[in-house]
Amino acid sequence: MKDPRLQRLNQLARSLPADERVPYAFEKRVMAHIRSGLQPDAWGVWSRLMWRAAMTCVAISIFAGAWARFESPVSSPELLAADLEEAVFAPVHEGEPW
Amino acid sequence: MDATDADLIKAVLAGDTASFEPLVVKYQPRVFATARKYARLESEIEDIVQEVFLKAFNKLNTFRGESPFEHWLMKLTVRTCYDFLRSHQRNREQTFSDITEQESSWLEKIPSGIQPNDEHEVNAARALLQKLLETLPSQSRMVIQLLEIEEKSLKEIAEITGWSISLVKVRAFRARAAMRKALEKLEKGKYL
Numbered sequence: 001m002k003d004p005r006l007q008r009l010n011q012l013a014r015s016l017p018a019d020e021r022v023p024y025a026f027e028k029r030v031m032a033h034i035r036s037g038l039q040p041d042a043w044g045v046w047s048r049l050m051w052r053a054a055m056t057c058v059a060i061s062i063f064a065g066a067w068a069r070f071e072s073p074v075s076s077p078e079l080l081a082a083d084l085e086e087a088v089f090a091p092v093h094e095g096e097p098w
Numbered sequence: 099m100d101a102t103d104a105d106l107i108k109a110v111l112a113g114d115t116a117s118f119e120p121l122v123v124k125y126q127p128r129v130f131a132t133a134r135k136y137a138r139l140e141s142e143i144e145d146i147v148q149e150v151f152l153k154a155f156n157k158l159n160t161f162r163g164e165s166p167f168e169h170w171l172m173k174l175t176v177r178t179c180y181d182f183l184r185s186h187q188r189n190r191e192q193t194f195s196d197i198t199e200q201e202s203s204w205l206e207k208i209p210s211g212i213q214p215n216d217e218h219e220v221n222a223a224r225a226l227l228q229k230l231l232e233t234l235p236s237q238s239r240m241v242i243q244l245l246e247i248e249e250k251s252l253k254e255i256a257e258i259t260g261w262s263i264s265l266v267k268v269r270a271f272r273a274r275a276a277m278r279k280a281l282e283k284l285e286k287g288k289y290l
Contacts, residue, residue, distance in 0.1 A: 003278050010246040012204075013227050015213050016220055019134045020127035023144065027122040030151045034115060037152070 103167040110158055118158075122151055125168065129175050135243055136179035137186075138228050146182050150175045176244070176258050183236035197284075201226040205284060233280045238273035245270050 101109075101120070109117035126147065133146040154171055161170050197205075200222040204214075214220045231239050240259065244250045245266075256263045 003274070005281060006246075006274065006277055008210075009227070009230075009277075009281065010242075012213070012223055013247040014249070016224050016227075018128075018131035019224070020131045022126050022130050023140075026126060026144070026147070027119055030122050030126075030148055031116075031119050033148060033152060034118065034155050038115060 104163065107158060107161065107163075107167065110155070118151075118155055121154075121167070125171055126151075128168070128172065132172065132175045133179060135247075136183055136239070138225075138232070142182070142186075146175075146178055150178045153178065173258055176240075180236065180240050180259065183239055187236050197226070197229060198222070201229070230277075230280055230284060233283070234273065234276050237269050238276045241266065241269045241273040242277055245273075 101117075103121065103124075106117045106121050110121075129147050129150050130143065133143045133150075137143045137146055150171070153174055157174070161167065200218065204219075204223050204226045214223045231242065234242065241255070244255045244258065245252075250258075252263050252266050255261070255266045259266070261269070
């Protein structure tokens with residue numbers, strides 16, 4: 001069962017008029033906060049750009065590595081040996097263009 | 099012709115920040131009135147209201163327009179007030195030594211059911227209620243405010259707070275007990 005004193009107290013609370021007073025130009029203060037939150041942060045922008053650039057570099061490196069691994073004709077030990085021989089004897093073959 | 103809430107919200111979402119200002123002007127009295135039910139110091143009330151509008155601006159894209167903007171905003175206000183109560187819970191164990199004579203006289207008038215007549219009496223009754231509610235735990239205060247004073251349904255309270263209906267019932271029971279205890283403590287303090 002409800003306490004009659006509490007019921008009276010709640011009744012009193014309900015009867016009080018709502019206090020809707022607003023400080024002068026409060027909306028300006030709110031809007032100023034919203035606008036300051038929207039101002040771009042220079043260091044934040046710089047950091048985001050750097051991350052984006054770093055990610056692009058990593059992606060290019062991975063792509064270039066993969067391309068070199070799968071597309072390059074120099075894949076067998078015989079071809080590598082022939083290239084090494086050619087490089088070593090290059091000064092001997094003076095007349096031949098590189 | 100004044101733009102409707104829907105027009106203003108649409109403009110804000112399209113990037114026109116200034117369109118949010120008429121919404122602040124229109125709803126700030128109600129938000130202030132609600133915040134005053136949960137906080138006493140004017141600086142705290144202003145902080146709560148500011149927080150409500152900043153949240154409303156940042157979360158405006160989550161407003162689906164199924165119910166009026168005012169309902170959505172008031173729900174956000176009550177949740178912000180609850181967060182405020184939880185963060186200021188350390189202050190609730192206070193004594194009633196700072197009760198003024200006028201407030202004290204209202205304590206005697208409670209059983210008789212007399213209503214305040216002028217502005218001074220209204221302020222004294224309001225201050226007394228605030229001081230009494232401040233001694234309650236945040237959850238109890240929330241339940242008393244919504245269920246007993248604003249007379250919201252259990253379903254509405256469950257929606258606002260995110261608690262289940264059975265949890266609201268349990269907390270309402272505890273809140274009434276805590277309120278009774280606080281009232282007894284207040285009366286005891288007065289006559290000692």
